[in-house]
Amino acid sequence: MAVAAATDALGAIRLDKLIPILEDEWITAYYSMSSHDSIIMSLLVEGFTFLYDQACVGAGDADDRVVAAYGWSTPNEHCRDVQRMLEYPLVYAQGKGRFDKGQIFAHSIGGGLDVNLFPMRSELNRGWSKAGKVYRRMERYAASHPGTFVFSRLIYADNTWEPSSLEYGVLMPDGKLWVELFEN
Numbered sequence: 001m002a003v004a005a006a007t008d009a010l011g012a013i014r015l016d017k018l019i020p021i022l023e024d025e026w027i028t029a030y031y032s033m034s035s036h037d038s039i040i041m042s043l044l045v046e047g048f049t050f051l052y053d054q055a056c057v058g059a060g061d062a063d064d065r066v067v068a069a070y071g072w073s074t075p076n077e078h079c080r081d082v083q084r085m086l087e088y089p090l091v092y093a094q095g096k097g098r099f100d101k102g103q104i105f106a107h108s109i110g111g112g113l114d115v116n117l118f119p120m121r122s123e124l125n126r127g128w129s130k131a132g133k134v135y136r137r138m139e140r141y142a143a144s145h146p147g148t149f150v151f152s153r154l155i156y157a158d159n160t161w162e163p164s165s166l167e168y169g170v171l172m173p174d175g176k177l178w179v180e181l182f183e184n
Contacts, residue, residue: 003177012175015149019070026051026068026153036062036159046112047071048105055159062159066104066115070151073109073142098122099162104152108143118154119162121184131182138170138178145173 006018027040036055043050048071055062102120105111123129127136142148149171154163162184169179 007175010175013171013177015171022068022070022151023051029153029155030067033156034062034159040067043115045115047074047110048116050104050115052115063161065156065161065163066118066154068151068153069104069116070149071105071110072146073105073148073150074146075143076107076110100125104154105150106139106143109139109148109150119184124182124184131180134180135168135182138168138180141178142170 003013003018003021006013006015006021008014030040030051030053031038034053039054041052041054043052048069050069051067053062053065053067055064098121099119100122101117102125103111103113104116104118124132124135127133142150151167151169153167155165155167156162157164165181165183167179167181169177172178
């Protein structure tokens, strides 16, 4: 990630410079991993920006899916819509273990449903694994510090909407990025 171009004289990251750099890097990386024609749109949903590949328009063999998303954590003032989550479709990967309806951005930091949902390994989503504990620690940090800049980039190995891994980042108060890569 080329964050050096987005830092000020003191070495702190400037989001007005970082966001366009991230978007460009994410889209370039996504195009290089995709085997289909992509139509990437920018959607603003509940305060978060989602870069979304509306693949079904350009390629019948590829799923629509999120490329990356970013925004600022905010306390969620709405109750979790448990019934709607139960009704949301999710295809479980054959022989790959258990998957949840994971959220790119947790409900606790203002994340919603629909475009924010994706198939996520249960041990990562629920914090059961070593990596899951780190992932949950990052989510808890953003939840306990409203206004924290967060992002997630989903990485795919095929044309489905199930990412093989994801990158999650949090901008810390010292102006440094805390970025981790998680296998899914």
